[in-house]
Amino acid sequence: MEKILEGKAFVLGNNIDTDQIIPAEHLVYSLSDPEEKKMYGKYALSSVPMEKSGLPNGGIKYVEAEKFDTEFPIIIGGANFGCGSSREHAPFALQIAGAKVIVAESYARIFFRNAVDGGFVIPYESVEKLNDKIKTGDEVKIDLEKNILLNVTTNEEYKLKPLGDILPILEAGNLFEYARQTDMIA
Amino acid sequence: MGMTIVQKILAKATEQASVKVGDVVEPRVDVAMSHENAALVINQFLDVYSGTGLEPNVWDPSKIAIIFDHRVPAESSKTASNHKKIREFVTAQGITKFHDIRGDEGGICHQILPENGYIRPGYVVVGTDSHTTTHGALGAFSFGIGATEMASVWTLGTVLNVEVPGTIKVIINGELSEYVSPKDIILHLIGKISAQGANFKVIEFHGDTVKNMSTSGRLVLSNMSVEAGATAGIVPADEETLRYLREVAGVTDEIEFVLPDADAAYEQIVEIDASKLTSQIACPHTVDNVKPIEAVEGIKINQIVIGSCTNGRLDDLEIAANILRGKKVAHETRMLIFPASWKIYKEALNQGYIMDFISAGAVVMNPGCGCCLGVHQGALGDKEISLSTTNRNFKGRQGNPNADVYLCSPAVAAASAITGVITNPSKGVN
Numbered sequence: 001m002e003k004i005l006e007g008k009a010f011v012l013g014n015n016i017d018t019d020q021i022i023p024a025e026h027l028v029y030s031l032s033d034p035e036e037k038k039m040y041g042k043y044a045l046s047s048v049p050m051e052k053s054g055l056p057n058g059g060i061k062y063v064e065a066e067k068f069d070t071e072f073p074i075i076i077g078g079a080n081f082g083c084g085s086s087r088e089h090a091p092f093a094l095q096i097a098g099a100k101v102i103v104a105e106s107y108a109r110i111f112f113r114n115a116v117d118g119g120f121v122i123p124y125e126s127v128e129k130l131n132d133k134i135k136t137g138d139e140v141k142i143d144l145e146k147n148i149l150l151n152v153t154t155n156e157e158y159k160l161k162p163l164g165d166i167l168p169i170l171e172a173g174n175l176f177e178y179a180r181q182t183d184m185i186a
Numbered sequence: 187m188g189m190t191i192v193q194k195i196l197a198k199a200t201e202q203a204s205v206k207v208g209d210v211v212e213p214r215v216d217v218a219m220s221h222e223n224a225a226l227v228i229n230q231f232l233d234v235y236s237g238t239g240l241e242p243n244v245w246d247p248s249k250i251a252i253i254f255d256h257r258v259p260a261e262s263s264k265t266a267s268n269h270k271k272i273r274e275f276v277t278a279q280g281i282t283k284f285h286d287i288r289g290d291e292g293g294i295c296h297q298i299l300p301e302n303g304y305i306r307p308g309y310v311v312v313g314t315d316s317h318t319t320t321h322g323a324l325g326a327f328s329f330g331i332g333a334t335e336m337a338s339v340w341t342l343g344t345v346l347n348v349e350v351p352g353t354i355k356v357i358i359n360g361e362l363s364e365y366v367s368p369k370d371i372i373l374h375l376i377g378k379i380s381a382q383g384a385n386f387k388v389i390e391f392h393g394d395t396v397k398n399m400s401t402s403g404r405l406v407l408s409n410m411s412v413e414a415g416a417t418a419g420i421v422p423a424d425e426e427t428l429r430y431l432r433e434v435a436g437v438t439d440e441i442e443f444v445l446p447d448a449d450a451a452y453e454q455i456v457e458i459d460a461s462k463l464t465s466q467i468a469c470p471h472t473v474d475n476v477k478p479i480e481a482v483e484g485i486k487i488n489q490i491v492i493g494s495c496t497n498g499r500l501d502d503l504e505i506a507a508n509i510l511r512g513k514k515v516a517h518e519t520r521m522l523i524f525p526a527s528w529k530i531y532k533e534a535l536n537q538g539y540i541m542d543f544i545s546a547g548a549v550v551m552n553p554g555c556g557c558c559l560g561v562h563q564g565a566l567g568d569k570e571i572s573l574s575t576t577n578r579n580f581k582g583r584q585g586n587p588n589a590d591v592y593l594c595s596p597a598v599a600a601a602s603a604i605t606g607v608i609t610n611p612s613k614g615v616n
Contacts, residue, residue, distance in 0.1 A: 025560065
């Protein structure tokens, strides 16, 4: 696992549900075909209402039209990020689009576990509400050892909650690597 | 200090005398359920074994359930190919709890599991579907997981790295008014505690209203617990559970109850007086945007949907048929009905409900998830409004991000079908 993650932030509101992250109509692409797999990136966060896509002003697409990846590797969410379906395609689509880490006030459990188990994206919880303090496009830097988010653009620093029980899985890479390292599977 | 029901179940499933909230455990699994997304699980499962030289065999083919319901019959060649791939895997592995697209065995996974006796009190049940919470209605700890986690369950027979959740005790007392149903109770609860009110926690349902409720109604409470964020929604097993398992599910072997201790510690207690409730409506686009029906009466509806893993059971169809019998679905409104399983479809046929629906102008669809997930069987047009007994009203949920979905009980759906606008069934429908 990298120690420092940095890049531009993409800011979202509360209750970003799995249909907003990847609508059901796009769940058909093959994961083994690299060309089809890219489509998950293309449609990541494609159903977030435009006025709420890229806060505070909205109107910013996570992945621009005709593109398959994002310029925003760090997602700043509000409360209950990932609520809804158990589709693993949700954190997976974010990863394919180029997301590295999400910092949200809270998560829905299944999304949170999926993000960790597949090693798709790191789901950090913030100590305080951040989606009204960080703006889409701000340069941010996350220190995974100190659990701190630095907004480089404003030079403000925020604490993140330690990753806790899920850290061994994230460090192993995913649930299977974790199981292998702990000799549970061959 | 005593244990909650989830603590009791997890202690048993890990062969420990007790577990504490926050402990990380690896419980053995009694039932592992998937639907069409088994195709994704198969990929992951085969990946685990590739290059190891080991034969990829699931841990116990009798404990894996696979039910086709999300896209039945296949809406595209891609889905049909997925179905085919899953069938081949099922045959190769000898998976016994497989329900194909067939009139003699098919239906929605969250109806097929209980009605076939696959769920027992005290079981640990996992499913690659968020509404796996449904099976808590029979006193099991049942929760949704993703494909990667399921692949590890297929390999090991346990769920890795599960935190023992805290529990919210919801006590529901009072008699429901006519036309007010378990759906209204759970919508009210979600509105009260919010869509994240129970995140990472279990809801335990108690109180006289729950004790007097049929299993069919309890399945509604547990089904939608996930819409408040709950990991699981559990009703402690009782005489009614036993009745359902014996009479409906045909279970003949011994049934053991796992119940919460009287001195269990709860993180929060929520009380609901069911006698005061009127019909409840979840307005667009979050399930916790709940209003009493009085606040939204009269809104024009284009499509009415009765069905899904929430409200497609025989008693739901009975309420709707009783309201619709001899009446007509309003012009400019279309009505779709999806029984939750073919067993229910056949019972509804025998009771005459299906004829009541068709005569009223409704379209009776094949059992399955139907339009709920928004990929087939009833998409909405731009700016159209759906009133639906399903469980999610997220933007785009029924196939169009420029449409609105309102959630309601079967009685409200049926009454509104006749008028074409959101209608309170308690006020009478003429």
